[in-house]
Amino acid sequence: VAFGAAPAPLDVSGLGRGTAALDGPWQFHTGDDMAWANPTFDDSSWEQIDVSRPWGDQGHWGYTGHAWYRRKIEIKDEPGGAVDVGLFVPLASTSYEVYWNGRRIGRIDRMPDLPLIYPTSPHMFRLGRPASGVLAFRASTTLPDSTMYGDQFGLAAVPRLGNIEAIADMQARERASAIRGAFLDVAQMVTYAQL
Numbered sequence: 143v144a145f146g147a148a149p150a151p152l153d154v155s156g157l158g159r160g161t162a163a164l165d166g167p168w169q170f171h172t173g174d175d176m177a178w179a180n181p182t183f184d185d186s187s188w189e190q191i192d193v194s195r196p197w198g199d200q201g202h203w204g205y206t207g208h209a210w211y212r213r214k215i216e217i218k219d220e221p222g223g224a225v226d227v228g229l230f231v232p233l234a235s236t237s238y239e240v241y242w243n244g245r246r247i248g249r250i251d252r253m254p255d256l257p258l259i260y261p262t263s264p265h266m267f268r269l270g271r272p273a274s275g276v277l278a279f280r281a282s283t284t285l286p287d288s289t290m291y292g293d294q295f296g297l298a299a300v301p302r303l304g305n306i307e308a309i310a311d312m313q314a315r316e317r318a319s320a321i322r323g324a325f326l327d328v329a330q331m332v333t334y335a336q337l
Contacts, residue, residue, distance in 0.1 A: 148186040151214035151274070154303055161230070161304025161312065164213060164277070168193050174208035174280070179241040181276035185212050194300045196235060198293030211279040211297060219272040227269040228309030229277070232316060233299035234262045236281040243275035264316040266309050277303075 148169055154162040170191035177183055191200050197209060217227060229240065229247075237251035248267040283295045302312065 148188070148214070149190065151216045153216045155216060155218040157217065157219050157227070157272070157304055159305045159308055161302045161308050163300050163302055164215070165194065165300045167191070169212040170197065170209065172202065172205060172207065172209045174210070174282075178210045178212065179244050179246070179278050179280065181243045183212075188212070193297045196294050196298050197296040202296075203293050206283045206295065209281045209296065211281070213277050214275075215277055215303065216274040217272040217303070218274070225271070226306040227272050227303060228306040229267040229269055230264065230302045230304070230309045230312050231267070231297070231299075232264045232301070234281075234297045235294050236262075236283045236296050238282070238297075239280040240267050241276075241278040241280065242269050243273075264313055266313045268306060269303070 149167045152164060152166060154164075167190035169185040169188040171178065171185070171188045178185070189201075191197060191211070193211060197205060202209075229242075231238075231240075234250070237249070239249040240247050247269060248265070250262050250265055279297065281296055302309065304312075
């Protein structure tokens with residue numbers, strides 16, 4: 143767990159038709175306050191967290207309830223670049239809402255959610271025209287059952303930002319891969335059942 147001044151805005155200028163990883167330190171705070179969606183809110187006293195790993199791996203083992211992630215992002219695209227920007231969230235073990243510059247642009251499940259045993263599927267959200275601002279996730283988990291570990295809640299993979307077509311293609315590839323994996327699992331079970 144790291145504390146200190148908020149990191150400089152993440153510069154993803156010049157996206158063109160591609161995507162960019164929203165990696166590096168994000169501001170993170172347990173609890174819930176809708177003021178935290180406001181792009182002008184001062185989050186400089188918040189701790190910093192790595193969104194590629196659940197919060198339980200980063201000093202919040204067993205924490206359930208609400209938590210917020212925030213990141214300032216600069217998007218300045220060149221002529222002929224992205225006209226519409228999308229966000230791809232590959233993996234999370236929590237219900238969440240996504241806010242862009244204070245406006246909710248989407249959510250996964252209701253909040254608070256039921257205890258999650260399996261991670262959510264990849265999701266895409268539309269941000270609109272390229273612009274700078276603050277991206278925020280409002281996450282929610284409830285008490286786990288006895289089959290769950292205390293280190294698996296929260297975002298668990300680096301989100302990506304990019305041209306909406308590139309993000310949609312990324313989501314389609316991830317879903318196709320998940321479907322192939324599910325078919326392989328079923329085929330293995332059938333094979334083992336026949337032995």
